[in-house]
Amino acid sequence: MENSRIDIRTVHVNRYIMPLREGGSLPALAEADDGFKYVVKFRGAGHGSKALVSELIGGLTAKRLGFRIPEIVFVYLDEAFGRTEGDEEIQDLLQNSKGLNIGLHFLSGALTFDPITTRIDSQTASRIVWMDAFLSNVDRTVRNTNMLMWHDQLWLIDHGATLYFHHTWDDWEKYALNPFNRIKDHVLLPFANDIEQADRELRPLLTDDVIREIVDCLPDEWLDWHHDSETVKDIRDVYYKYLTLRIHNSEIFVKEALHAKEISI
Numbered sequence: 001m002e003n004s005r006i007d008i009r010t011v012h013v014n015r016y017i018m019p020l021r022e023g024g025s026l027p028a029l030a031e032a033d034d035g036f037k038y039v040v041k042f043r044g045a046g047h048g049s050k051a052l053v054s055e056l057i058g059g060l061t062a063k064r065l066g067f068r069i070p071e072i073v074f075v076y077l078d079e080a081f082g083r084t085e086g087d088e089e090i091q092d093l094l095q096n097s098k099g100l101n102i103g104l105h106f107l108s109g110a111l112t113f114d115p116i117t118t119r120i121d122s123q124t125a126s127r128i129v130w131m132d133a134f135l136s137n138v139d140r141t142v143r144n145t146n147m148l149m150w151h152d153q154l155w156l157i158d159h160g161a162t163l164y165f166h167h168t169w170d171d172w173e174k175y176a177l178n179p180f181n182r183i184k185d186h187v188l189l190p191f192a193n194d195i196e197q198a199d200r201e202l203r204p205l206l207t208d209d210v211i212r213e214i215v216d217c218l219p220d221e222w223l224d225w226h227h228d229s230e231t232v233k234d235i236r237d238v239y240y241k242y243l244t245l246r247i248h249n250s251e252i253f254v255k256e257a258l259h260a261k262e263i264s265i
Contacts, residue, residue, distance in 0.1 A: 006060065008073060008217060009074070011076070012032060027039055037108070039070075040075050040103045044097035050166050052102045054159055055104075055159050065202055068155045070157065072104060077094060099221055104157060111148065113147035118149060119191070122191055122192060122194050125191035125193075128192075142185075176246045178253075180253050184260035189257070211247070
């Protein structure tokens with residue numbers, strides 16, 4: 001990976017504990033060599049390393065904007081890990097995920113955020129809506145909020161459904177300027193009354209240099225999935241250009257969020 005000032009620790013998995021839910025991504029709870037437990041997402045699952053790219057960029061962006069997220073770590077699996085796993089599907093997943101994966105510190109005892117029982121103030125709701133519109137996060141809905149309450153504080157998790165443009169890849173410029181109409185399904189949109197203020201406050205935090213620093217954290221081995229004509233640097237640069245073009249034109253997705261809120265009232 002290229003040079004970055006963001007410090008992300010690397011841990012090694014000692015023990016696979018259990019899968020956390022059904023689905024293509026098959027995240028799992030695992031224990032690492034530092035004695036802590038992590039929710040691990042594997043490069044050998046579903047969308048492969050693209051989901052890990054989304055998780056890393058989304059998580060680091062959330063952290064930069066001041067939200068609470070569990071610590072992000074790189075999770076290393078050596079080639080021998082998983083050979084004794086009894087479940088063949090899990091064994092295949094682990095064998096196909098050797099090398100660097102991504103993990104989030106496990107928040108033991110955390111409760112799923114419920115918008116009915118826990119009210120979020122307008123400023124916080126507006127900031128989260130703004131960020132998810134910027135990242136084109138399709139997975140912060142009533143059905144799956146991807147937010148936790150831990151020690152009476154709100155924590156954001158699971159950004160693997162952001163940046164969906166990279167599942168198509170071509171025409172990334174078009175996607176960068178997409179208004180993102182799926183913001184209408186955001187669980188916090190009804191409480192977000194300060195979206196324009198959020199834009200004024202958060203946009204300056206994501207400078208070109210900050211975005212470059214975030215993108216430079218992407219491991220080279222996660223970026224070897226595309227055409228032979230594109231180098232790792234080329235792919236990394238597309239993420240950078242996509243994010244900077246989108247932030248420079250934030251009025252497009254802000255307008256869409258305001259429109260979605262207006263018609264939902």
